[in-house]
Amino acid sequence: MENTANAVLSVRNVSMNFGGLRALSEVDLDVRQGEVVALIGPNGAGKTTFFNCITGIYTPTDGQVLAFPKDGKERRSGGVRINGMRTNLVCELGMARTFQNIRLFPSMTALENVMIGRHCRTKTGILGAILRGPKTRREEQTLVDRSYQLLKKVGLEKVANEYSRNLPYGAQRRLEIARALATEPFLLLLDEPAAGMNPQETLELKEMVIRIREEFQVSVLLIEHDMKMVMSLSDRIYVMEYGRIISTGTPAEVSADPQVIRAYLGEESDA
Amino acid sequence: MAAANLISNFKKSVVASLWLAFLTLPIMVIRVDTVEKTVTWRWMHLVYMLAGSFVLALAWHFMMDRRDRGAATHDAEGGAADSALSRLLDNPRVVKPLMAFGLIVAAVFPLVFSMYQTNILISALIYVVLGLGLNITVGLAGLLDLGYVAFYAVGAYAYALLNHHFQLGFWAVLPLAGILGAFFGILLGFPVLRLRGDYLAIVTLGFGQIVRLVLENWSEFSFGPSGISNIARPGFFGVAYSVNQATTYIYYIMLALVVFTIVVTARLKDSRIGRAWLALREDEIACQAMGIDNTRAKLMAFSLGATLAAVMGAVFAAKTTFINPASFTFMESAMILAIVVLGGMGSVLGVILGALLLILLPEYMRAFSEYRMLIFGATMILVMVFRPQGLIRAKRKVYQINTEAA
Numbered sequence: 001m002e003n004t005a006n007a008v009l010s011v012r013n014v015s016m017n018f019g020g021l022r023a024l025s026e027v028d029l030d031v032r033q034g035e036v037v038a039l040i041g042p043n044g045a046g047k048t049t050f051f052n053c054i055t056g057i058y059t060p061t062d063g064q065v066l067a068f069p070k071d072g073k074e075r076r077s078g079g080v081r082i083n084g085m086r087t088n089l090v091c092e093l094g095m096a097r098t099f100q101n102i103r104l105f106p107s108m109t110a111l112e113n114v115m116i117g118r119h120c121r122t123k124t125g126i127l128g129a130i131l132r133g134p135k136t137r138r139e140e141q142t143l144v145d146r147s148y149q150l151l152k153k154v155g156l157e158k159v160a161n162e163y164s165r166n167l168p169y170g171a172q173r174r175l176e177i178a179r180a181l182a183t184e185p186f187l188l189l190l191d192e193p194a195a196g197m198n199p200q201e202t203l204e205l206k207e208m209v210i211r212i213r214e215e216f217q218v219s220v221l222l223i224e225h226d227m228k229m230v231m232s233l234s235d236r237i238y239v240m241e242y243g244r245i246i247s248t249g250t251p252a253e254v255s256a257d258p259q260v261i262r263a264y265l266g267e268e269s270d271a
Numbered sequence: 272m273a274a275a276n277l278i279s280n281f282k283k284s285v286v287a288s289l290w291l292a293f294l295t296l297p298i299m300v301i302r303v304d305t306v307e308k309t310v311t312w313r314w315m316h317l318v319y320m321l322a323g324s325f326v327l328a329l330a331w332h333f334m335m336d337r338r339d340r341g342a343a344t345h346d347a348e349g350g351a352a353d354s355a356l357s358r359l360l361d362n363p364r365v366v367k368p369l370m371a372f373g374l375i376v377a378a379v380f381p382l383v384f385s386m387y388q389t390n391i392l393i394s395a396l397i398y399v400v401l402g403l404g405l406n407i408t409v410g411l412a413g414l415l416d417l418g419y420v421a422f423y424a425v426g427a428y429a430y431a432l433l434n435h436h437f438q439l440g441f442w443a444v445l446p447l448a449g450i451l452g453a454f455f456g457i458l459l460g461f462p463v464l465r466l467r468g469d470y471l472a473i474v475t476l477g478f479g480q481i482v483r484l485v486l487e488n489w490s491e492f493s494f495g496p497s498g499i500s501n502i503a504r505p506g507f508f509g510v511a512y513s514v515n516q517a518t519t520y521i522y523y524i525m526l527a528l529v530v531f532t533i534v535v536t537a538r539l540k541d542s543r544i545g546r547a548w549l550a551l552r553e554d555e556i557a558c559q560a561m562g563i564d565n566t567r568a569k570l571m572a573f574s575l576g577a578t579l580a581a582v583m584g585a586v587f588a589a590k591t592t593f594i595n596p597a598s599f600t601f602m603e604s605a606m607i608l609a610i611v612v613l614g615g616m617g618s619v620l621g622v623i624l625g626a627l628l629l630i631l632l633p634e635y636m637r638a639f640s641e642y643r644m645l646i647f648g649a650t651m652i653l654v655m656v657f658r659p660q661g662l663i664r665a666k667r668k669v670y671q672i673n674t675e676a677a
Contacts, residue, residue, distance in 0.1 A: 055560060086559075086564075087559040088559045088560075091559075091562035092562050099557065099560075103554050103556065104557070105553035108546070109667050115546060116546055116547070116550045116563070117561050117562070119550075119561065119562055120562030121562075124542060124543040125544070126575070129539050129545070130538055132538055132542075136542075140543075144670045144671070144672055161669050161670075179561060
């Protein structure tokens with residue numbers, strides 16, 4: 001637990017109050033280098049609130065969120081404290097997310113959606129855009145090519161110039177992941193990536209996440225309800241209920257925990 | 272189904288025309304002459320009324336059906352069903368000669384037509400640039416700005432006052448006006464950073480009113496409602512010229528500024544900055560979560576739009592040689608916004624067409640001066656009902672992919 005030597009994200013004692021409502025209560029969570037960590041729990045347990053707290057959309061009322069980006073400078077100095085940091089800076093730091101209810105840019109093409117992800121890794125300013133010098137054009141071309149490569153990775157290269165609102169649901173989910181990858185993250189945060197998918201699509205998604213982890217060397221923290229996927233994909237699982245972490249461990253440990261069974265199946269399991 | 276539709280449309284049209292004829296009976300048919308003390312029943316008017324409203328109603332229903340069907344196929348084909356116009360404009364072999372033709376016509380215009388016509392075209396060109404400027408703020412970045420005319424006023428008064436007090440020339444003030452516009456854009460941008468949609472619209476509306484009221488009431492500064500007259504026309508290396516030549520000169524200055532603005536906005540639209548604006552318009556939360564600095568993007572959009580407006584203000588002051596606050600009312604803002612919406616939000620070509628249409632149409636309809644505003648209003652309603660996306664739908668660029676880089 002205290003071993004943060006190879007952690008990329010370390011959350012300590014984080015609480016979040018909305019007025020009198022305590023949505024998160026003293027949450028501890030770690031994601032280590034190259035791990036796939038799942039956060040599960042019943043609806044309304046506070047999972048998405050937790051995501052919002054660590055990506056800068058909310059500022060936690062209490063506690064510490066530390067990130068350890070790939071380049072070792074910050075790592076040595078004990079990480080970067082990111083609670084309260086602006087969302088775009090969190091992303092620039094290397095933590096990219098997807099959304100529970102897909103949030104693409106509907107009247108931009110699939111390719112452009114991915115290109116947006118590379119915004120913080122490119123530099124062209126107003127003057128560069130107007131003058132369109134060789135440097136700008138080179139950057140633009142590299143941007144297009146790399147974005148296209150990312151689309152290929154998620155199998156969307158054929159619809160690169162299609163408006164994202166016209167894509168089928170599953171493709172939109174994958175496009176969102178491609179967009180997040182475009183920001184060159186060290187930690188990918190997926191908020192219910194398999195929601196609304198059929199078993200076949202879910203299986204493909206799972207394989208894609210595994211492939212991405214290998215290829216891009218990212219750690220993954222995901223919220224998911226599909227137990228089959230969570231159990232077979234994750235290295236470790238955190239279970240949340242009423243804003244608290246009630247159990248943590250490997251999939252086998254967690255699924256044997258009576259507290260988890262109670263939270264998921266109700267009190268009948270005791271009877 | 273089509274036949275049933277036709278019959279139902281027919282019925283609806285009959286009912287509508289009967290109603291209208293009945294309602295307009297007292298004014299259209301009965302004529303009371305109070306001098307002669309006679310009452311005339313003009314029954315033929317009733318027939319005209321019935322026939323006219325019936326045909327219009329039928330045409331309306333027909334168009335509505337066509338639109339709904341169009342929308343249905345549009346959804347089914349996923350946006351493939353664009354209008355013939357947009358398809359035509361996608362073809363570079365059509366667009367290139369068309370652009371060249373437009374440029375040539377624009378270039379020889381003041382040599383062929385009278386000064387009066389040139390003057391009208393100058394104001395149309397001013398609105399083209401204003402439209403393109405507001406298109407950055409509203410069309411691309413999605414920030415509804417109802418006080419855009421304030422920046423126009425800033426530019427106009429900047430030139431007028433600097434010229435009046437310090438005898439500064441047009442060319443010296445033009446960049447200054449731009450900088451001042453950018454400054455005011457940021458000034459307005461800061462307090463409204465957190466606002467969106469209708470709230471933003473109200474605050475910008477207020478900003479526009481404040482600027483106008485200050486100009487109207489702070490007489491020591493702006494000479495109040497009586498305005499500033501005898502503003503110098505643009506200088507040309509100290510050469511003296513007639514009013515006629517001055518008009519031609521300003522026309523060419525304006526033409527150059529229009530070309531400049533078109534190049535700038537078209538390039539920005541398809542750049543890293545332009546994409547950030549689009550993302551901001553589409554989904555602010557996702558935009559920021561993807562690493563775009565919303566604050567910067569918004570301020571950039573506001574200040575760039577304001578810069579163009581202020582530059583146009585200076586040109587306007589130089590053209591009319593007289594300005595007062597009456598030129599910068601909310602109507603102007605509404606007009607510029609109408610240009611952007613009617614032309615097609617985010618589409619450069621659409622905004623140009625919108626500006627030319629909305630400014631030139633009322634000018635050349637002076638023949639029907641009494642019905643001018645009526646026709647104008649009806650045209651706007653019709654365009655919005657049948658082409659809500661504007662005359663020309665904004666298209667996204669198709670990027671050239673270099674697959675060998677793989």
